[in-house]
Amino acid sequence: MLDHSLTLTEASLNPETPKQVHIKINGIELEVPEGENLIESAKRVGIDIPYFCYHPRLSKGDAANCRMCLVDVYMPRKNPDGSVVMAKMPKPQTACTLPASEGMAIETESESVVEDRRGILEFLLINHPLDCPICDRGGECPLQNNTLFYGPPISRYIEEKRHFPKAYPLSDHVVFDRERCIHCARCTRFTEDISGDHQLGFFKRGADMEVSTYAHTKYTSKFSGNVIELCPVGALLSRTYRFKARPWDLHTQRSVCSRCSNGCNIKIDYRLNELQRVNARLNEAVNEEWTCDKGKFGHDYVSSATRLTKPRLKRDGQWTEVEWTEAYDVLIEKLKAAGANAGGIGGERCTNEDNFLFQKLFREVLKSHNLDHRLGRYQGPASKPLFERFGYHSMGNSIADLEKMQAILVLGADLADEQPILFLRVRKAWRFHSAHVISAVTHVEEETTRVGDFAAVEMVYKPGTEMTLLRGLLNVMLAENLLPANSGADANKLKASVGDWTPDKAATETGVPADQIRAAARLLAHTPMAILAGKTITEHPQYLEIAAALGDLVEATGNRGNLNIPVLECNTQGAMDMGLLPDSGPGYQSPTGTGMNTQQMLEAAAGGTLQVLWLVGAKLLESYYDPALARRTLENCPFVVVNELTMTQTAEMADLVLPVASVAEKDGTYTNCERRIQRIYKAFDLAPDIKPDWLVFSEVAAQLGGGTPYFSARDVLRDIAAAVPMYGQVNLAALGESGVRWRYPHETPPATPIAPGAGE
Amino acid sequence: MSTSPASPVGGEAREPASLPSEERRFSAQAVAELEEIASHYPERKAACLPALWIAQREYGGYLTPSAIQEVADHLGLSFAEVEGVATFYTMYNLRPRGRHHLEVCTCLTCAVMGAYDLVHKLEHELGIEIGQTTPDGEFTLSEAECLDFCGAATVMQVGDKYFTNLTPDNVLQVIDQLRNSEDYTPARLADAIVKLHIPGSVPPEG
Amino acid sequence: MPILNLLFANRDVPGIQNIDVYEAHGGYAGLRKAVKMDRQAVVDEIKTSGLRGRGGAGFPTWIKWNGLPKNYDAPHYVICNADEGEPGTFKDRELMLALPHLVVEGMILAGYATYSKAGYIYIRGEFVEPAWQIRKAIDQAYKKGYLGKNILGVQGFDYDLYVHMGAGSYECGEESALMSSLMGERGNPRLKAPHAPLPTVAGVWKAPTLINNVETYAAASWILAHSGAEYAQYGTEKSKGTKIMSVSGHVARPGNYEIEMGTPLLDLLNAAGGVTGGKLKAVIPGGSSVQIMPAEKLAAINLDYESCAANGTLLGSGGFMVFNDRTDIVLLMKRTAEFYAHESCGKCTPCREGTRWLFKILDRITSGDGQPGDIDLLLNICRNIDGRSYCGLGDAAAWPIVGAIKAFREEFEYWIAQKRSPVGDNPLPPSPVVVNPLLALTPA
Ligand SMILES: Cc1cc2nc3c(=O)[nH]c(=O)nc-3n(C[C@H](O)[C@H](O)[C@H](O)COP(=O)(O)O)c2cc1C
Ligand code: SF4
Numbered sequence A: 001m002l003d004h005s006l007t008l009t010e011a012s013l014n015p016e017t018p019k020q021v022h023i024k025i026n027g028i029e030l031e032v033p034e035g036e037n038l039i040e041s042a043k044r045v046g047i048d049i050p051y052f053c054y055h056p057r058l059s060k061g062d063a064a065n066c067r068m069c070l071v072d073v074y075m076p077r078k079n080p081d082g083s084v085v086m087a088k089m090p091k092p093q094t095a096c097t098l099p100a101s102e103g104m105a106i107e108t109e110s111e112s113v114v115e116d117r118r119g120i121l122e123f124l125l126i127n128h129p130l131d132c133p134i135c136d137r138g139g140e141c142p143l144q145n146n147t148l149f150y151g152p153p154i155s156r157y158i159e160e161k162r163h164f165p166k167a168y169p170l171s172d173h174v175v176f177d178r179e180r181c182i183h184c185a186r187c188t189r190f191t192e193d194i195s196g197d198h199q200l201g202f203f204k205r206g207a208d209m210e211v212s213t214y215a216h217t218k219y220t221s222k223f224s225g226n227v228i229e230l231c232p233v234g235a236l237l238s239r240t241y242r243f244k245a246r247p248w249d250l251h252t253q254r255s256v257c258s259r260c261s262n263g264c265n266i267k268i269d270y271r272l273n274e275l276q277r278v279n280a281r282l283n284e285a286v287n288e289e290w291t292c293d294k295g296k297f298g299h300d301y302v303s304s305a306t307r308l309t310k311p312r313l314k315r316d317g318q319w320t321e322v323e324w325t326e327a328y329d330v331l332i333e334k335l336k337a338a339g340a341n342a343g344g345i346g347g348e349r350c351t352n353e354d355n356f357l358f359q360k361l362f363r364e365v366l367k368s369h370n371l372d373h374r375l376g377r378y379q380g381p382a383s384k385p386l387f388e389r390f391g392y393h394s395m396g397n398s399i400a401d402l403e404k405m406q407a408i409l410v411l412g413a414d415l416a417d418e419q420p421i422l423f424l425r426v427r428k429a430w431r432f433h434s435a436h437v438i439s440a441v442t443h444v445e446e447e448t449t450r451v452g453d454f455a456a457v458e459m460v461y462k463p464g465t466e467m468t469l470l471r472g473l474l475n476v477m478l479a480e481n482l483l484p485a486n487s488g489a490d491a492n493k494l495k496a497s498v499g500d501w502t503p504d505k506a507a508t509e510t511g512v513p514a515d516q517i518r519a520a521a522r523l524l525a526h527t528p529m530a531i532l533a534g535k536t537i538t539e540h541p542q543y544l545e546i547a548a549a550l551g552d553l554v555e556a557t558g559n560r561g562n563l564n565i566p567v568l569e570c571n572t573q574g575a576m577d578m579g580l581l582p583d584s585g586p587g588y589q590s591p592t593g594t595g596m597n598t599q600q601m602l603e604a605a606a607g608g609t610l611q612v613l614w615l616v617g618a619k620l621l622e623s624y625y626d627p628a629l630a631r632r633t634l635e636n637c638p639f640v641v642v643n644e645l646t647m648t649q650t651a652e653m654a655d656l657v658l659p660v661a662s663v664a665e666k667d668g669t670y671t672n673c674e675r676r677i678q679r680i681y682k683a684f685d686l687a688p689d690i691k692p693d694w695l696v697f698s699e700v701a702a703q704l705g706g707g708t709p710y711f712s713a714r715d716v717l718r719d720i721a722a723a724v725p726m727y728g729q730v731n732l733a734a735l736g737e738s739g740v741r742w743r744y745p746h747e748t749p750p751a752t753p754i755a756p757g758a759g760e
Numbered sequence B: 001m002s003t004s005p006a007s008p009v010g011g012e013a014r015e016p017a018s019l020p021s022e023e024r025r026f027s028a029q030a031v032a033e034l035e036e037i038a039s040h041y042p043e044r045k046a047a048c049l050p051a052l053w054i055a056q057r058e059y060g061g062y063l064t065p066s067a068i069q070e071v072a073d074h075l076g077l078s079f080a081e082v083e084g085v086a087t088f089y090t091m092y093n094l095r096p097r098g099r100h101h102l103e104v105c106t107c108l109t110c111a112v113m114g115a116y117d118l119v120h121k122l123e124h125e126l127g128i129e130i131g132q133t134t135p136d137g138e139f140t141l142s143e144a145e146c147l148d149f150c151g152a153a154t155v156m157q158v159g160d161k162y163f164t165n166l167t168p169d170n171v172l173q174v175i176d177q178l179r180n181s182e183d184y185t186p187a188r189l190a191d192a193i194v195k196l197h198i199p200g201s202v203p204p205e206g
Numbered sequence C: 001m002p003i004l005n006l007l008f009a010n011r012d013v014p015g016i017q018n019i020d021v022y023e024a025h026g027g028y029a030g031l032r033k034a035v036k037m038d039r040q041a042v043v044d045e046i047k048t049s050g051l052r053g054r055g056g057a058g059f060p061t062w063i064k065w066n067g068l069p070k071n072y073d074a075p076h077y078v079i080c081n082a083d084e085g086e087p088g089t090f091k092d093r094e095l096m097l098a099l100p101h102l103v104v105e106g107m108i109l110a111g112y113a114t115y116s117k118a119g120y121i122y123i124r125g126e127f128v129e130p131a132w133q134i135r136k137a138i139d140q141a142y143k144k145g146y147l148g149k150n151i152l153g154v155q156g157f158d159y160d161l162y163v164h165m166g167a168g169s170y171e172c173g174e175e176s177a178l179m180s181s182l183m184g185e186r187g188n189p190r191l192k193a194p195h196a197p198l199p200t201v202a203g204v205w206k207a208p209t210l211i212n213n214v215e216t217y218a219a220a221s222w223i224l225a226h227s228g229a230e231y232a233q234y235g236t237e238k239s240k241g242t243k244i245m246s247v248s249g250h251v252a253r254p255g256n257y258e259i260e261m262g263t264p265l266l267d268l269l270n271a272a273g274g275v276t277g278g279k280l281k282a283v284i285p286g287g288s289s290v291q292i293m294p295a296e297k298l299a300a301i302n303l304d305y306e307s308c309a310a311n312g313t314l315l316g317s318g319g320f321m322v323f324n325d326r327t328d329i330v331l332l333m334k335r336t337a338e339f340y341a342h343e344s345c346g347k348c349t350p351c352r353e354g355t356r357w358l359f360k361i362l363d364r365i366t367s368g369d370g371q372p373g374d375i376d377l378l379l380n381i382c383r384n385i386d387g388r389s390y391c392g393l394g395d396a397a398a399w400p401i402v403g404a405i406k407a408f409r410e411e412f413e414y415w416i417a418q419k420r421s422p423v424g425d426n427p428l429p430p431s432p433v434v435v436n437p438l439l440a441l442t443p444a
């Protein structure tokens, strides 16, 4: 076997090209990029060519099978005498795959094309159950719509239709109605081109051909939900949304997913103050049009029956629901007493507005710098791992940048799980831009990560041997001098750092075969090359050391700024920007004093010296890396107040629980792992007594005699813009549809957020 | 597989099936053959059809779910990919066949030359219908699409052999001949096809 | 006597499958000659011969041979389409069985002319017996140094031939589907020009690929052994040389006949001993995919691409099927429709749904449940398939039915009105009771 990626990587469907060609559509002359497929060209002049199987993000591989987009095509032909005539191609052609070429003309409404469409739709419908009245897709169904516009009024088919079980449960989230399938191959191509698990395929052939999983086993993709939106009929449906609403009953609100740091743009579909479903919202710079299943199906908590609707106060071990006034009275009293002896931990699910006012309350009113948001092992200076050396805190690249890489190293991560959207980009870089992907994981991650499936080199190392592996890689690069001269890295220092870690020596310690180390090193010596380090690294006892070694690697290979150690939680980035840190204030400016980090606060609280601990969505028991300490803290701390949506284990152990708004019930902004500030919008009010966190902080501050109360998230953002340099230009108008990435003051061009949509 | 939950019968939804047990039946020699064949192509995936032939032989004449898994693992393909291939081609058996699989060509020429009389004769003689297997597991009867030896209609393929110029009268001798023969079994067919890929192999005697 | 044995010249020589005998009869002389010629000269020889593809499409062979990049920079592949699946055709089978070296030599020539290092012969899975002959021939050719490294002492002419067996799919004879299958995928067709590059630019494994039919390669051997000019003497102005016709059905001496292109159709019929079992009713001259021709039209037809086309049918792959007047055309068409419904790969809508629908209607008519509008319905469905499907299989499914209705409309009307066969004692009895109502042939 020579090359295993001959047919596995794909040319993208709409290649980027500078060359323009002149074509004619229904007599309208226009200029389009050479090779653009004609469905896209037609859209430019507002001409609708109906289609099912075509999808701009899916490979040509199985495309052009529905035949709905047939059009008449005329090609210029030169006569012997040099004159040019337009020759009609004998057969109608599929616009979805026909590349635009100079002089070509197409007809989309000719009599025969109209008849062709009617014929195709009749074929598609002869075996279709026509059960639109009870189909979730009804009202938003391409098959229904195209039939309405282009279909035959009646069917001439009197034979028996295909029969399959209805609502076959395909995955935990997706049910499959095989009878409705029109075999467009969108779902199968999705698993091949995008998610890469290749779990859906066509089985059997001819009219018996059906979409299925291997031996009808469960479809277990982390991205299964996307096929629901891709399916142009009602064949693939959501198990949770099934029969819940009709599309025309739903209200839709723009939002951003709250389940991880990637910040997928989503649409929240709700009805009567109840969230019904989540769909992806297009953002080319972030999630394109995908979501992961966590995001698509993981928001039911928003409307769960267990949501808190009133403040709860614990009186001699008993919870009682109280009014906000009473809750505030208790809280204010405690805070007054505690003053600087109060600590606040929070942030990751909160908006920037929430976090900003939280730290403002502590720093300016309570004069306490005991602020943090980190629940993981590393709680050292925020500037240490990356900022001091590279001038940024988590990701050097934008998500979209990853596509441009020639090589990508994924280290110590179950990427599809930790950073689903980064995973999709990395895979896209391989599949559509033939990037070399190198995966280095422990056998634990190797079980689940899918990066190995397409990695050029998959290294599985013994846990804890990261440093050795990196030295081994650098060693090869030096030995085979693969490193650019002008990288600016100090060669001697490098030589010293790698010591005598020859591939073979490294192999014995890491368990990674030497030739794999060599192969990986050779591929990583490309530019541009990017590194993505995951949770195993950030939770690593040697975190700082490894980060430094990774720094050497990118510098030595001339890839300065391409080291990415992305944050994990929804708004961790924003929490840092807003100064939810003991050692740095809003915008990473050094604060007037320093306070305790999470670990120190917990210890102090456990020892009883910290009098009030305020947890804002920080689930200590559930997520703190040292649960035992978390428990002692909650048991011994004199007063614990919690802002929560439901009664978590942590909340159960608190003294006061305040019911706050979920992502669907408030306005505000999140900042994702690539530093993109994005808006969320209030969809509905779940209950009258639920408040957004920022309002709670604002009211408490006011009652403590600090600051003027804010009336809207917009007011808060205005103050953020004033207080945080990199947010200087940020306002709701600037954020627009797809948000903006902020830059550090020292970056060039300096602190101006990039305009929406601009290349990022 | 055609015997699995959602085979084409209307009715109740079921939970997805659990992953079939994983067995490994490729002999060392089978693996060697597979590697030899894989080396003929620039891409490992290309050995998928031959690998399925090997599997069909190693698994006794038909492909079980774990046969599919074994092929997929050898070639680094997904299970679904391989099952998709296995279910596309008619010569891969997804259910057991009798010791002799009678495939009567009923396509155009054979049809007009009386292939269906032949089929009816066999159905009557063997007491089975098209698609069924005799209780003693000796014969499975199928119709086949054109076997492309129309000049010798009616044609019947049994394993790796074509029986030609058959009529309702002379077909019974063939049946008797087969009854006590070890040759022309589905596994033999698979074996022959595997060998055909491999340089230097020679047909079984005769 | 219309027979003209060029390729078949040595068919009946005992032991011709053996390389020594083959060489003794001038075998591999053509190759020896060719490797002394410039590669372009070999292509030009094919051009002079006017040889056209024998797989059915009749595309000028030299254009393909000329289409591949003329260097060894990147891998090129030669493919022989030996998936012979067209009902009524069995010429490739006999060529492989009787003259395996003629085919192998042709593929080696192609390898030389197209700067290819590897060739694959894709043989349908059922053809075990012919495949063994090819296997032996290839192995012998290696021993004699006609394959392998520096063939016949030509530096850098390295060429390997591999056998690749199919597994039961007519569609895999379609060249792009064949490539899918060769790459280990389902036998689905692939995009063609202008939607994608030609095979000669990016075919199998995205590499320049030459694909020809068995008979085409065999003819190439003959041409290089003799000369393009000599081949071009035979045949008509546009259809040069000979064509092997597979004669079957109600005919005295069925079998393969090599005839000069342009031979009157009836001459071939007579050479094969004429119709048996009744009066001549119809002939399908080029395999199941082409239009059936009623007896009265046959006199006008000559067996070459142009004359067939002019008379509303096609020479196709040379599957010459003869039917006497006891044949029920409607039942024949039902069986044809069943074939295409069964062989449709299912990828595209018109073919997947349309072929099965055609079969169901014809099945209904021939079970006595025909409806008045059925004939127009059939014609309209054919219209919606023909030219709309992804590959030629759809067209091939539509043409015969349109042709049959054109020639024998009254028989369809009779079935629909009388609910029984127009021909007395029905020579094509209804197919047997089937187990799976959706699929007449046995399920996997
Ligand atoms: C449905 C279909 C089936 C075909 N089957 C065969 C076949 O069995 N053998 C063959 O040589 N060509 C077959 N062809 C023609 C091939 O696509 C291709 O034209 C031919 O192999 C090219 O070789 P040639 O130029 O030597 O004819 C088929 C075409 C179609 C559309
Ligand atoms: S299930 Fe939907 S997406 Fe998949 S092939 Fe069928 S119609 Fe297309």
Ligand code: FES
Pocket: A050, A051, A052, A053, A054, A063, A064, A065, A066, A067, A068, A069, A070, A094, A095, A096, A097
């Ligand atoms: S959209 Fe073009 S064929 Fe389906």
